[in-house]
Amino acid sequence: MIIAERKPINEILSMVADAEKILVLGCRGCVTVCSAGGEREVEILASLLRLGMQKQGKKVEVLEGTLVRQCDREYIETIDHWKGKYDAIVSMACGVGVNFIANLRPSDRVYPGVNTSFFGGSAEQGVWSEQCAGCGNCVLHLTGGLCPVARCAKNLMNGPCGGSVNGRCEIHKDVECIWQSIHDRLGRIGTPEAMNVIAPIRDWSSAGHGGPRKTLRDDLTV
Amino acid sequence: MSFTPDIQAFCCHYTSQQTIAEGREGLKQDGMPDNITINRLVCTGKLQVSTLLKAFEEGADGVYVVGCPADKCHNIKGSQRAAKRVGAIKKALAELDIEPERIEMFHLERGFHPEFIESALLMNKRITELGPCPLKGEKK
Numbered sequence: 405m406i407i408a409e410r411k412p413i414n415e416i417l418s419m420v421a422d423a424e425k426i427l428v429l430g431c432r433g434c435v436t437v438c439s440a441g442g443e444r445e446v447e448i449l450a451s452l453l454r455l456g457m458q459k460q461g462k463k464v465e466v467l468e469g470t471l472v473r474q475c476d477r478e479y480i481e482t483i484d485h486w487k488g489k490y491d492a493i494v495s496m497a498c499g500v501g502v503n504f505i506a507n508l509r510p511s512d513r514v515y516p517g518v519n520t521s522f523f524g525g526s527a528e529q530g531v532w533s534e535q536c537a538g539c540g541n542c543v544l545h546l547t548g549g550l551c552p553v554a555r556c557a558k559n560l561m562n563g564p565c566g567g568s569v570n571g572r573c574e575i576h577k578d579v580e581c582i583w584q585s586i587h588d589r590l591g592r593i594g595t596p597e598a599m600n601v602i603a604p605i606r607d608w609s610s611a612g613h614g615g616p617r618k619t620l621r622d623d624l625t626v
Numbered sequence: 627m628s629f630t631p632d633i634q635a636f637c638c639h640y641t642s643q644q645t646i647a648e649g650r651e652g653l654k655q656d657g658m659p660d661n662i663t664i665n666r667l668v669c670t671g672k673l674q675v676s677t678l679l680k681a682f683e684e685g686a687d688g689v690y691v692v693g694c695p696a697d698k699c700h701n702i703k704g705s706q707r708a709a710k711r712v713g714a715i716k717k718a719l720a721e722l723d724i725e726p727e728r729i730e731m732f733h734l735e736r737g738f739h740p741e742f743i744e745s746a747l748l749m750n751k752r753i754t755e756l757g758p759c760p761l762k763g764e765k766k
Contacts, residue, residue: 412721413718413721413722414721414722444676447674447676448675448676448679451676451679451680451683452679452718452722455679455682455683455722455724456722458683458761459722459723459760459761
């Protein structure tokens with residue numbers, strides 16, 4: 405899922421400093437799963453905004469809402485329900501949600517309530533780790549299912565660097581060297597020879613280096 | 627100017643047994659300050675961050691939670707969860723430049739014990755010294 409984390413409250417307060425009616429808008433998608441922007445977090449942020457504004461002696465009305473997803477046009481349309489009742493929206497969705505509202509509501513002021521970080525998984529309760537970089541050219545079939553693009557600090561494609569020590573990354577000692585893990589795993593699944601294949605220089609054009617990417621599925625368009 | 631703080635205490639069913647057995651008057655005789663409102667819960671693990679923040683929104687000058695000792699919670703990790711949530715609020719209060727000591731977590735044995743009253747007196751003294759919560763927009 406997409407991992408995000410609430411922005412510091414003072415940063416959000418300064419964004420909405422001159423707003424008198426704020427809609428705090430959560431998303432029931434990824435940010436609910438990573439406990440960053442679901443219904444519960446909306447409630448907490450709304451409370452903190454009221455307290456923060458109150459402390460500054462400002463009057464503020466905070467509305468709370470949560471959409472099924474903020475990355476679909478259909479769901480964004482449902483914010484019409486609050487039309488005229490807010491003069492700023494704090495979106496607690498990932499950055500996609502903020503962009504979608506900005507696209508579809510050209511005159512609305514919309515601010516991010518979270519910092520969006522990476523594609524990750526839940527390593528343990530309350531801990532998420534990056535697993536995929538969304539590079540658009542998946543190599544997991546060559547690497548035993550473990551991604552060197554996302555999980556190697558140097559994005560290396562041909563084995564570990566010289567800094568790997570006892571299976572640990574030289575950049576972050578608490579992180580496993582993903583190439584060591586790939587090596588061990590290829591052995592376990594019976595394809596150790598895959599380590600001998602030299603990956604050519606990578607074409608990064610699919611990784612967003614050529615501007616915003618777009619996916620078109622003809623079978624789904626109407 | 628004399629100041630009597632509004633303090634909201636959130637206690638689990640087990641650690642607040644004293645309140646049930648003794649009642650308001652009995653507790654008062656033990657030294658429980660009048661200005662502390664006890665909110666009983668099935669387990670402090672049920673407490674949401676938003677419930678505690680709401681207490682401040684509704685005018686509390688101080689808030690505290692009393693749950694079981696960390697390793698003796700009837701619901702295994704209830705009081706540990708509560709402590710984490712209190713910690714999160716301390717952090718948020720500090721961000722808002724409000725004294726984080728306005729909220730506290732206590733882990734106490736269940737049943738009758740002087741520590742239950744002591745924690746109330748400690749919070750009462752602490753919050754009285756801190757003065758009215760600035761979130762009320764009042765002058766200290």
